[in-house]
């Protein structure tokens with residue numbers, strides 16, 4: 001596989017983000033960039049004029065209460081209901097965190113980053129390539145084990161993660177007791193118990209989001225270790241990838257994906273590197 | 285468990301419980317089935333089959349997941365004896 005071909009082009013910086021190199025800046029004058037991206041050029045080039053706008057994504061398995069949480073935090077009314085697969089594109093809304101304007105992105109539910117559905121790809125591409133300032137993973141506290149699979153996958157991509165243990169009221173009804181602080185220790189990220197429908201725990205969640213994006217807390221995400229053979233391959237590839245994967249993607253993670261050989265992922269990387277907007281869903 | 289006979293998950297009758305024994309697939313499909321919770325040792329139960337027999341909805345790990353028969357064919361299960369614990 002030719003890595004430099006895959007990764008050699010500098011990526012387009014995502015929207016609303018300030019820092020990028022001169023090389024990237026030059027890319028903005030290239031004609032192949034989409035017009036909407038070019039229209040946003042100003043906001044890229046003068047990030048200091050406006051105060052920084054943060055982006056926080058809500059991710060998680062289907063039907064865990066992401067849209068309910070999104071509505072509660074933004075005051076919007078996204079489609080919710082008790083069956084999986086309601087949210088099929090990403091929705092945006094803004095929310096105020098201690099005076100900071102934050103754009104929340106409500107993503108479709110997924111069980112895994114390995115996905116072959118359109119809505120799955122929307123969620124995966126956002127998680128992998130849009131580089132939000134934080135990801136809140138909303139899990140169903142009544143079946144944590146199932147949900148933790150995706151959590152571990154996301155922790156391989158970014159350390160800027162908060163776990164929102166939602167549906168706590170349902171877990172209580174089922175007499176499930178979740179050891180929040182133990183979970184925090186094991187995963188190395190903040191875990192906030194919530195019941196989004198009744199608004200319980202949302203203030204704590206908001207302060208954790210604020211703390212994370214302001215750098216007041218840093219996380220130490222649990223890292224999966226693979227077999228010696230795979231780890232060896234990863235570290236060899238990491239060395240080669242490190243100089244070319246400079247745009248915020250983790251070389252370890254990219255190496256893992258290449259080893260997995262998932263072609264949809266490779267398409268995603270290509271899109272990302274071609275400067276196509278991946279955050280192009282509906283907004284509100 | 286004495287009965288170690290393996291079936292394809294797709295041939296498990298409705299309302300009979302199986303225990304995932306192995307996945308006969310590689311690459312993307314294998315990863316995806318594992319991610320959906322079809323991990324060896326997990327109890328799975330077909331709860332609904334569409335009129336044409338495909339796809340089938342399975343209850344697994346507190347969630348209902350629909351699989352096409354091509355996918356269900358790749359999962360081998362043993363019959364769950366009554367009373368086995370639901371993981």
Ligand SMILES: Nc1nc2c(ncn2[C@@H]2O[C@H](COP(=O)(O)OP(=O)(O)OP(=O)(O)O)[C@@H](O)[C@H]2O)c(=O)[nH]1
Pocket residue numbers: 061062063064065066067068069079080081082083084085086087088107108109110166167168169170194195196197198
């Ligand atoms: N009891 C209880 N119900 C909740 C809670 N949060 C959400 N719900 C309900 O759970 C169901 C699913 O909520 P949604 O917000 O639509 O879930 P989602 O994660 O956006 O689902 P998808 O978009 O399909 O992935 C709805 O019926 C909500 O009212 C909670 O904390 N407690």
Ligand SMILES: [Mg+2]
Pocket residue numbers: 066067068079080086087106107108109
């Ligand atoms: Mg939703």
